[in-house]
Amino acid sequence: MHWYAYTVAGWLMLVGSFGIVRSRDLVHAVVSLSVAQSGTYVLLLAVGYQSGAPAPVFAGGPAPSTRVVDPVVQAMALTDIVVSATVTALLLALSIQVHARHRTVDPDALTRLRG
Amino acid sequence: MSRTVRLVMFGVAAAVLAPLFGLAIAGAPPFGTASHPYRDLAVAAALRNATANVVSSINFDQRGLDTLVEETILLASVVGATIVLRASTGDVRRELAGDDRALAAVTLVSVAVLPGTLLIGLDVVVHGHLTPGGGFQGGVVLATGLHLLYLASRYETLERLRPLHWYRWSEGLSTAAFGGIGVGGLATGAGFLANVLPHGSFADLLSGGTVPLLNIAVGVAVAGGVVVLLAQFLDQALRIASERDGKG
Amino acid sequence: MNTILIGAALTLVALGGAAVAGTAEPGRQAVTLSLFGLALAVLFFVLQAPDVALSQIAVGTAVVPLMVMLAVRKIDRNPP
Amino acid sequence: MSRSALAPLAVVAPILAACVVLVAGRRAPRLVIDVLATATAAGVAATTGFLAASTLGGRAVTWSGGWSPVGGRSVGVVLVADPLGAGLACLAGLLTAVAMLYSWRYLASLQAHYHTLVLLFLAGLVGFALTGDLFNMFVFFELMGAAAYALTALRIEEPDSVQGGLTFAVINSLGAYLSLMGVGLIYARTGELGLARIGRALGGQRADALVIVAFVLVVTGFLVKAAVAPMHFWLADAHAVAPAPICVLMSGVMVELGVYAVARVYTTAFAGVLPGGVLRTALLVPGLLTVTVGSGMCLIQRHIKRLLAYSTIAHTGLFVVAFAVLTPGSVAGAALYVLGHAGIKGALFLVTGLLLDRFGSVDERDLFGRGSRRDPGGWFFLAGGVALAGAPPLGPGIGKAVAEDAAGRAGYPWLVAAFVVGSAVTGGAVLRAGLRVFLGLGHPPQPPASETQGSGEQPETPSLVRAVPRTMLAAIVLLLLAGALPGVVPPLWVAAGRAARMFLDRTGYAGQTLDAAPPTPVAPLPGLGWTTTGVVLGLVSVTLAVAVALLGVYRPRRAGWRGPVRSPAPVELLHRLHSGHVGDYVAWLFLGVAVVGALIAVPLLAGR
Incomplete structure (x- = not known):
């Protein structure tokens, strides 16, 4: 269990990147990229976890004390999620235009930018 | 490069990196450790500023600069997607096909759910400094809630209720408000993005100083931004066709 | 108990990620992505990160898959 | 207001201006938007310029939120x-102001969205250069990215444009996510995000696998941005398709900020734990590879923007090499080199942009002999080529000379060859293109099969222009002057020397940042400036560049007049490796990470 969470984080990064490498469709590549990014959330939250500690929200919850799960990594993961979603939106928009101009989204068929 | 060469190359790289990563995590503190030095400081700081949701305190007070930049990224992406998906020469606006009309049952459910969703969104924004959630989560809920209108009736109804430049304005203005509150902190001499308002008493609706204000600014910015983003995609999928397409 | 929950959620996420990257057809990928997003949200809840889990539900299971679906619909509408 | 207010103002001012432009853009006349954007960029340049001068006596530290x-x-x-x-x-502010001047009344169909994005891009560049926090660096990195991706793909009617933008975005985002993994790992070890704090927490520790992997992952994103081989592929695709003023920003400062970030993170956070010798090898190997690939690809291009893009790759390789020497002199040389390069390369891109607006092509073969001898642009282009080769007493020349001198003193005299050859080949390629296009010398080149052509593109102005607008010419002249200046202003050399010493001073950085310690006075670096060797090596580079150019122009034909010439095998291979395939680029990216990782991990972990 100790290293399982970190391993899953690395696995997501690897499997997402592998998805891009073997992709035959740019939309698929963009979605795979977001899988790779989800590895970063898992890593951050795993780093900040403390066994048996409650969430760092005190209203109506636990009495204020520092024995809570690390809120800093949660704030980072939140920022990360927003960034990921907006960049994914931009990438999908670009994919739509690639298709409109090239009539294909297969990377193997997009051969104009060479050399 | 051929597909095989590409996959082999990636495989070689992965074969080097996977064991290195393994060694690295073997040197990390065990999962569930009790030692979190930054956490200790951050929780104390949040309590000092009477912000019950420590994550909100970090996002909007302690590390507010990160969030300001995050809102700016959202703005850049929304403007970017608007530019990339703008109608270009050769594009024509299609009439909507008949199947874009919704079923009566769906309409009923959506109309019933819509006000509740909007209320939940507002609630999540306003209580962001107290309970889980905040401007970002609430903003997304508000934006998606508005799109229930599309399920509820026809795309035209949504289009009429969605003068896009309003949403773009609200996004721009609220991002500017975030930056402006930051500059306000500078002007008082307390520092950029400093929490200069009275902190109130712990766990009250009016507590946390600037945190709830920034939460609201982010809520408006995110709601506006997501509406504009989804609008670009919906327009592309439903409305815009290229002259070069067949019957489409 | 909590350890078991976390382990199960992690396994679900690991499998889900592989499934999303392995789904070759982007139309179906929007669905697997949404389910994967849900699995991540569950994981974040059991890791005591309700703020992150809420964002993940709003973004990862709703908005992003919706955009993927719309992009796929636009692309499929105009075959080469 | 104290000096510490200036840094956040320089970041937030372009953000606020972008919001104003976005909200007012539909109503306000174009002139107002142009003036506002240009003035904001100039204001940022003035503010940060003042900061740069005043911090020679000590850093300006700003804790946002007042959290001292x-x-x-x-x-x-x-x-x-x-x-x-x-x-x-x-530099980012200046280049943005010039780019705005060049784009005066330009890309009219985009309304104010273009200005909004450029201002947000500027905010990202400035913030990235000023921040002292690792996670904040990631956020600014993404801001630079999001704005740059959209700006690259601005001309959506161009098939290449959207494809280049997408490739750029995928590769850079993946790099950023790997960086964030590294941030997570280093946070796991130290519980800190501030660079100075991480430096203190790691100082004196043993470099174990976690620290090594964290460092390698963190710098991966920056190496991708710096287009260090084999992570450089995206750059040529993006620069070839981006509008010329955007190329000025990307080539002149964004790519260089990648190198800067590697250097910043190492010197402030990791220098106490990773030995300099190991880092030097880990940077010299990819750096020299970058110089080789960049100059080789530059030489065999006919698409002029791609040619300039590969020249940027080669020069970034030289900046990496200069930093890798890790002495104050080499860092000062790199700083001066970056300044000179930004001006000259920017001017070259803008002249190429003018070619596109006038002839609808940036293809060396298409344009053969079409530029007129009376066209000032042609002479600017040729002058730029000579300056790029390192001609004394211009900006790139002084940077090259100082870096060469420092490499020699540090015991790496053989690195001088990389500087001489790299600048000669890239300068020669630019000269060759200029001689052919503007003076019509030699024979038109024959087309091999596998390369990007530059013809049949849409101009960036509404229609092909006849007379060049004065604002565009003014922008080019300003950039050329800015590129020449660092070579002839001795106070700038002194400042660069002191700046480099401060940059490498980890203890001083941490003391001023964390303890509000008084600044330690920095003595100037002796002997920094033009030396006889420097001038001679500069002249050698220029002579070689002219030789390369003339050889390219008057090369004896291998095949007859019929049919295309087959390129020699290595050239063909180079062309093929740059496949434009996003999957290939990701595979190369991981291979690059593996190589850098192995170069650092093997000497430190083996034998334990």
Whole structure:
């Protein structure tokens, strides 16, 4: 269990990147990229976890004390999620235009930018 | 490069990196450790500023600069997607096909759910400094809630209720408000993005100083931004066709 | 108990990620992505990160898959 | 208001201006938008320029949110302006102002959206240069990215444009996510995000696998941005398709900020744990590879923007090599080189943009002999080629000379060859293109099969232009002057020397940032400037460049007049490796990470 969470984080990064490498469709590549990014959330939250500690929200919850799960990594993961979603939106928009101009989204068929 | 060469190359790289990563995590503190030095400081700081949701305190007070930049990224992406998906020469606006009309049952459910969703969104924004959630989560809920209108009736109804430049304005203005509150902190001499308002008493609706204000600014910015983003995609999928397409 | 929950959620996420990257057809990928997003949200809840889990539900299971679906619909509408 | 207010103002001013432009853009006349955007960029340049000059006596530290550290620790995000960082921010402001001047009344169909994105891009560049926090660096990195991706793909009617933008975005985002993994790992070890805090926490520790992997992952994103081989592929695709003024920003400062970030993160956070010798090898190997690939590809291009893009890759390789020497002299050389390169390369891109607007092509073969001898652009282009080759007494020349001198003193005299050859080949390629296009010398080149052509593109102005607008010419002249200046202003050399010393001073950085310690005075670096060797090596480079250019122009034909010439095998291979395939680029990216990782991990972990 100790290293399982970190391993899953690395696995997501690897499997997402592998998805891009073997992709035959740019939309698929963009979605795979977001899988790779989800590895970063898992890593951050795993780093900040403390066994048996409650969430760092005190209203109506636990009495204020520092024995809570690390809120800093949660704030980072939140920022990360927003960034990921907006960049994914931009990438999908670009994919739509690639298709409109090239009539294909297969990377193997997009051969104009060479050399 | 051929597909095989590409996959082999990636495989070689992965074969080097996977064991290195393994060694690295073997040197990390065990999962569930009790030692979190930054956490200790951050929780104390949040309590000092009477912000019950420590994550909100970090996002909007302690590390507010990160969030300001995050809102700016959202703005850049929304403007970017608007530019990339703008109608270009050769594009024509299609009439909507008949199947874009919704079923009566769906309409009923959506109309019933819509006000509740909007209320939940507002609630999540306003209580962001107290309970889980905040401007970002609430903003997304508000934006998606508005799109229930599309399920509820026809795309035209949504289009009429969605003068896009309003949403773009609200996004721009609220991002500017975030930056402006930051500059306000500078002007008082307390520092950029400093929490200069009275902190109130712990766990009250009016507590946390600037945190709830920034939460609201982010809520408006995110709601506006997501509406504009989804609008670009919906327009592309439903409305815009290229002259070069067949019957489409 | 909590350890078991976390382990199960992690396994679900690991499998889900592989499934999303392995789904070759982007139309179906929007669905697997949404389910994967849900699995991540569950994981974040059991890791005591309700703020992150809420964002993940709003973004990862709703908005992003919706955009993927719309992009796929636009692309499929105009075959080469 | 104290000096510490200036850094956050320089970041937030372009953001606020972008919001104003976005909201007012539909109503306000174009002239107002143009003036507002240009003035904002100039204001940022003035502010950060003042910061750069005033911080020579000590860094300006700003804790955002007013969270000043207690006992050396704080929960806030810190901006640390030192002469090098603020100088780069100032460069970003200047280049943006010039790019805005060039784009006066340009890309009219986009309304104010173009200005909004450029201003947000500027905010990202400035923030990235000034921040002293690792996670904040990632956020600014993404801001630079999001704006740059959209700006690259601005001309959506061009098939290449959207494809280049997408490739750029996928590769850079993946790099950023790998960086964030590294941030997570280093946070796991130290519980810190501030660079100075991480430096203190790691100082004196043993470099174990976690620290090594964290460092390698963190710098991966920056190496991708710096287009260090084999992670450089995206750059040529993006620069070839981006509008010319955007190329000025990307080539002149964004790519250089990648190198800067590697250097910043190493010197402030990791220098106490990773030995300099190991880092030097890990940077010299990819750096020299970058110089080789960049100059080789530059030489065999006919698409002029791609040619310039590969020249940027080669020069970035030289900046990496210069930093890898890790002495104050080499860092000062790199800083001066970056300044000179930004001006000259920017001017070259803008002249190429003019070619596109006039002839609808940037293809060396298409344009053969079409430029007129009376066209000032042609002479600017040729002058740019000579300057790029390192001609004394111009900006790139002084940077090259100082870096060569430092490499020799540090015991790496053989690195001089890389500087001479790299600048000669890229300068020669530019000269060759200029001689053919503007003077019509030699025979038109024959087309091999597998390369990007540059013909049949849409101009960036509404229609092909006849007379060049004065604003565009003014922008080009300004950039050429800015590129020449560092070579003839001795105070700038002194400042660069002191800036470099401060940049490498880890203890001083941490003391001023965390303990509000008084600044330690920095003595100037002796003997920094033009030396006889420097001038001679500069002249050698220029002679070689002219030889390369003339050889390219008057090369004896291998095949007859019929049919295309087959390129020699290595050239063909180089062309093929740059496949434009996003999957290939990701595979190369991981291979690059593996190589850098192995170069650092093997010497440190083997034998334990």
